[in-house]
Amino acid sequence: MAIAELLEHFGWTWVGIIVSDNETGENELQILTKYMRECGICAAFTEKLREENYNRIVQALKNPQVPIIIMCGPFSVHMARLIQEYEFIFSDHSFILSPSWISTAPKGLNEGHLIYNGSLTVKFSSPFPGLENFVKIFWNYADLHINPSYWKLIDDLDKRDDLDLFISYYDINKESYYTLNNTADNLREVLSSGVIPRLYSAVEVLAKALHEMFLFIKDEYGENSITGFLHYRRKLQRYIQMMESSPDPMRPSYYFNEQGEAIRPYTIINLLHTKDGLHEVEIPVSRCSDQCSPGSRKKTRETIHACCYDCVPCAEGEISNITDAENCIKCQSDEWPNEKRDRCLPKVLEFISYQNDTMASVFSSVSVFGCLLTGFIFGIFIFYRDTPIVKANNRNLSYLLLVSIILSFLSVFLFLGCPKNVTCRLRETSFGIFFSVAVSSLLAKTVMVCVAFKSTKPGSPWRKWLNVKLPYTIVLLCSSMQVVICIIWLSISPPFQDLDTQSYPGKIIIQCNEGSDICFYSMLGYMGLLAAVSFVLAFMVRTLPDSFNEAKYITFSMLLFCSVWISMIPAYLSTRGKSMVVVEIFAVMVSNAGLLGCVFLPKCFIILFKSEKNRRTDLLGKRQE
Numbered sequence: 024m025a026i027a028e029l030l031e032h033f034g035w036t037w038v039g040i041i042v043s044d045n046e047t048g049e050n051e052l053q054i055l056t057k058y059m060r061e062c063g064i065c066a067a068f069t070e071k072l073r074e075e076n077y078n079r080i081v082q083a084l085k086n087p088q089v090p091i092i093i094m095c096g097p098f099s100v101h102m103a104r105l106i107q108e109y110e111f112i113f114s115d116h117s118f119i120l121s122p123s124w125i126s127t128a129p130k131g132l133n134e135g136h137l138i139y140n141g142s143l144t145v146k147f148s149s150p151f152p153g154l155e156n157f158v159k160i161f162w163n164y165a166d167l168h169i170n171p172s173y174w175k176l177i178d179d180l181d182k183r184d185d186l187d188l189f190i191s192y193y194d195i196n197k198e199s200y201y202t203l204n205n206t207a208d209n210l211r212e213v214l215s216s217g218v219i220p221r222l223y224s225a226v227e228v229l230a231k232a233l234h235e236m237f238l239f240i241k242d243e244y245g246e247n248s249i250t251g252f253l254h255y256r257r258k259l260q261r262y263i264q265m266m267e268s269s270p271d272p273m274r275p276s277y278y279f280n281e282q283g284e285a286i287r288p289y290t291i292i293n294l295l296h297t298k299d300g301l302h303e304v305e306i307p308v309s310r311c312s313d314q315c316s317p318g319s320r321k322k323t324r325e326t327i328h329a330c331c332y333d334c335v336p337c338a339e340g341e342i343s344n345i346t347d348a349e350n351c352i353k354c355q356s357d358e359w360p361n362e363k364r365d366r367c368l369p370k371v372l373e374f375i376s377y378q379n380d381t382m383a384s385v386f387s388s389v390s391v392f393g394c395l396l397t398g399f400i401f402g403i404f405i406f407y408r409d410t411p412i413v414k415a416n417n418r419n420l421s422y423l424l425l426v427s428i429i430l431s432f433l434s435v436f437l438f439l440g441c442p443k444n445v446t447c448r449l450r451e452t453s454f455g456i457f458f459s460v461a462v463s464s465l466l467a468k469t470v471m472v473c474v475a476f477k478s479t480k481p482g483s484p485w486r487k488w489l490n491v492k493l494p495y496t497i498v499l500l501c502s503s504m505q506v507v508i509c510i511i512w513l514s515i516s517p518p519f520q521d522l523d524t525q526s527y528p529g530k531i532i533i534q535c536n537e538g539s540d541i542c543f544y545s546m547l548g549y550m551g552l553l554a555a556v557s558f559v560l561a562f563m564v565r566t567l568p569d570s571f572n573e574a575k576y577i578t579f580s581m582l583l584f585c586s587v588w589i590s591m592i593p594a595y596l597s598t599r600g601k602s603m604v605v606v607e608i609f610a611v612m613v614s615n616a617g618l619l620g621c622v623f624l625p626k627c628f629i630i631l632f633k634s635e636k637n638r639r640t641d642l643l644g645k646r647q648e
Contacts, residue, residue, distance in 0.1 A: 025145050025289045026093060026119055027058035036330045037311040038091040039083060040069045041102070047123060048072075048096025055095060065311065065330035072101035080105065084112045091309040093119045097127035106138060117307055118142035140296045141304060145289050224287065232262040317365035320348045337364045339528060359529035370524065370531045373600050375439050382601070383439050386608050393432040393615055400623050401425045407630050415573070417471060417494050420464045424618070427461040431615050438608050447518040447535035452509040454611055455546040459505035461618060462553040462584070465577050466501060467494035469561045472574050505549055512542035523599065532600040551588060557581045573622065580621035587613045 030038060040055070042048040048071070056066065068083040070076050083089070094102075106113055118139055120128075125144055236259060264279045279286065295304060315321055315334035320343050322335045337343055341351035342360045354360055358367040377383045404421055407413050413421070434457060437450035471494055521536035537543040558581035561574040591610040598606055 024058050024286075025291075026055060026121065027062045027064065029119065029143065029145070029291060030059065030064050030091070031062040033306060034314075035091045035307075035309040036064050037067050037089060037309050037328075038064065038093055039086075039089045040066050040093045040095060041080065042069065042071050043096030043099045044071045044073050044101070045096060045099075051095040051121060051123065055093065063329065065328045067311065067328075072099040072105075074101060074104075077101075077105060081109055081112060084109075084116060088311060089309060090116050090307040091119065092116050094121060094124045096121075097123050110138060113138040114140070120144045122146055139294050141307075142294050144292045144294065146292065228263060232259060232265075235265075236262045314346045315343075315348060316346060317342075317344050317348070318360075318363045319343060320351045342367055356524045357531060370529055372441075372533055373527070373530045374441050374533045375601050375604055377440055380601075382605065386435055386439060386612075389612060390432050390435040393612065393619075394429050397425055397429045397432065397615075397619060400619065400627055401429070403627055403630060404623075410630065412626050412629055417468065420468050420471075420494055420498070421623075423498065424461055424464040424622070427457050427464065428615050428618055431457040431461065431611060435608055435611060438604050442520050442533055442535045444517075444519050447520055448513060450535065451518045451537065451543065452513065452546075454607075455509060455550060456502070456505055458550055458611075458614065459553060460498065460502045462550065462557055462581075463498040463501035465581065465618075465622070466553060466557040466560070467497040469557055469564065469574055469577055470494070470497060473560065473564050501553055505546065508542065508546050508549060512539055512546065515539055515542065518543075526599045530600070534600060534603065547588070547592070551585065554581050554584050554588070558585060573626075576621045576625060580617050583617035583621065584614050587617070 030036070040052065042052045052069070056069075059066065067086065067089045070080045070083060072080075084092070120139070120142060122145060125146065293304075311328060311331040312333065315332075319334045319336050321332040323329060324331050324333060337351035337360065340360065341353050342364050343351045344365050351364075354367040357370055359370045360366070361368050375383045375386075377387075401422070404413050404418065404425065408418060431454055434450065434454045437446050437453060440446070474493070516539035518535050518538045521534050523532035523534055526532060558578060561577040561581060564574040587610050591606055594606045595603060
């Protein structure tokens, strides 16, 4: 567990493992790999110390991506052979040495050897009080001058006839190797890292658990403690699991976690051999893949190792703010990743703003200019209201048409600024009603021209339609139908403010949703129907004498009007956001400009610059009136 946490701390996720070919090595390997999996650490290779594996171990050690090697199990004679033959390869690696390895390594191959420079050892944190002195006295009296594990190593080497080579290579004096140098004075390392402290811990925990259980039994049964002990002896495991860390700072803390695993502190020692004193040491990197920086995530390769992966950028709308992120996090609907995709930022609100959008200023200026120009024309018609050209074709219809054009220009302001529910409902219905009034006025004008010339024949039945009420009736009926459509629309499913977070990355489009598409297109369709009828009727009477007839001007205005709105529909459907609003505003302005330019500007030109022509049509104007 300590080694796995050490690997995780330094980010060493791709390590090699060399295992002693014995039961201890196998057991340590199983436990180590369990904790490595929990910490997301992979083994680049796992090799047993056997003679037939020498070449495989050497080839594995040549991999520069695996500078960290973990030694599992006790020291092995095979390791001594490998170090002797391939020391230059071992010196390029950093080793993590387990307590069992350190406690069984011979003096010439313990932590002091140069191949372990930069390596780490994991030991029990401190010797137990009194244990060292006890062992020292016991071994002196028993005349035991060397750790039994040393004897085993020497026996193994001796059987292979290379003991002398081994000792001479590591500058070990054979005679001193058997002397009291290996007795009590050198037992401190063994006692702090080998098997003896673990045996001591086991006995200590068992004794303390028995003591706690005995105190409980004594309180419960009093003099019948023996009976209570026989009853509670099967519950000893519970008392062991309840063991808490010792409050005595002189004794090692020892307890069991929720999984029943023994937990105690370890000391981690970094082995450094320098000639000029201690210098800052660079921490090695032992990874199968480079770290994925924030803004990217891991993408597992087609291998058995989860530690080998590629780094791919987070998808659109997602971020990662940690290194080696397994998955990216999707930003909320009102947020969007920054350029590095490591942080979510508020999306930009998009609408035609008066403050930040040049189009708002342009449209406002054009709309105001259109209103002023229409008002100027209206003033001319008022001032010259008694002239023949103004009175021709019903001057009151001309006044109504000019007012509807002014209102249509003003409706442009409902399309600018941040859309609200109120403005959405007004903008979609107002221009529909205003244009219906305008087109109805033109239709009434055209009908009156047609009726006037039909009635010129003696005894014509059309004469009875030549009264003041006919054009107003046409305007009222045609406009009322549009008003009814708009009222139904507002009652059933009115337009409303809508936030579009999907159409454009990093933007929230504040727009008007039509609510009912059927009502919206019914309104446009009815307006188109009026324009089409006006166009056909005006086209039929366009060849009548010019002095009386403005039908050809109405024909051109309706042709322009229909062309604009027919082309507007596909453009409107294929755009989003501000572009959709621009299409609507453009259609409104061009339609108004067409009505002014085709119907009223020619008359204004005659009034202002061809006054003699206006006087010549006086008689005809009276007749038309």
